[in-house]
Amino acid sequence: MCDLLENVPIHWGPRFDCGSAAATFTRVDPSTIEFEAPAHMALVMFTPQPGRIAALNSDRRTNFMAPVGCLEIVPATADFYASWSTPKENILVALRPRRLTALAQAEFGRAECELQPPRSGFIDRKALLIAEMIRDELMSSETVSPIYLDSLLTVFSVHLLRHYSSVAGQPAPPRRGGLSARSWRDVSDFIDANLMSDLRIETLAKIAELSPSHFLRAFRQTVGQPPHRYILELRTKKAEQLILSTDHSLVEIATACGFSSHSHLSSTMKRLRHTSPNELRRDPEKQ
Template sequence: MVLVMLTPQPGREVSLNSDRRSEFLAPVGAVEIIPSNAELFARWKTAKENLLLALAPEQLSRLAGLEFETEDFEFRPLAPGHVDEKALLLANLVRDEFQGGEPLNHLYLDSLLTVFSTYLLRNYSTLQDRPVPLSRGGLSPKAWRDVQDYIRANIGEQLSVERLALIASLSPSHFLRAFRQTVGQSPHRYLLGTRIELAEQLVMATDMPLARIASLTGFASHSHMTASMRRHKFTTPSALRRTRVVR
């Protein structure tokens, strides 16, 4: 597990695999990494806000293999109150996605967790001293075509960074950078635009119920599709269909 403090915690008490407890001030941005199967005791004296990520060991091992060509690693212990500003930034982005009041953008959340997990492996594990492969350049023309084809063929499904990266024959973190360099936007924004475009086509070319179109194009609901189209296209599916009838 990974814990990032979003508010300060004075007088925080922690012990890990020991009866000896440390009491300290945990500032905003303090990070704690708790290995799997570790025995943790924690106590705090004031109300707090933090982000707790439970990262499955098998997923971390697989990511390590894709990013560092080895699944063998251990996390290194951190000093109490260790602050990491980048971890805080990523934690706030994850928190904001969960508290945004809209259906979760699964590919965006997966992208954040991929970046976060890779960052932790690169900075706080025994992989820290491992050379980082150079990852310059965008997607090759073939990789871009293959990724586009896969997205369109699976537009109604939850897509993952790992799967898209595999299609492009890249590590997940390299894929995210290469995709942005090639397309000019992140994968989750491209996916949303593609879903809206296909939904518009189905609204105008078929008599399919709008709720069915939303499901086929990967939106969480009819209202989610409507809100997305209004925000990005300044119209709604119902308004589009009425223009077709008028014609």
């Protein structure tokens, strides 16, 4: 299976890849790039690009102004060329075709869909807002949250489907209410049993028998917070219990609770509990 961001140099910026989707925040000096897209790709600009030159499946290169919030879409297998003469910052999202197809089926009941790129220089403010949240998480001083980034990529993908694909304009099924009692029980039981695993929105949505975007809305309505925050709170509580009731090392506890490292556990407890694992073990009254 190919790397979704294989055509983007690693030194251009931090990246996240969950297998079916990926994102990178790039900051790069004037340069040129040319490739055949290994997946569906979408770029959202954070800095203006006067005199940007691009070509999509054509030898004809267009010179245009790419403002902040400019959205470019490159469908999978398309030939793409771009060059820019001023420093550039942007979010680049890559989606495997099967992920977008699965979303189209879940959201719109359409088994097939094609992306339809907007005109050169087109501004999409909602895409910019989602891209800014992706950037902020990728640039976090703490370890990034995979399930949070997975949530943002799901929202971004559904936005592309609704506005830049062959299913655009198709009515989605009405979405009302939170999770049913059965769905909430099944989802919460699965989360409890898999806290140490790398949980994904697509997996939880399937358990609830909902589309990913409907699941995100229904989960928040039922629980009062998004999945990634709920899961982080559960992991922190479990870590506290193990710190107080066992003599396991903090590294072992971090792994058992789904944290990527001891430092990730420590930074999370500092932020949520205003204490550290070591301090809690020395002084249980800090709980």
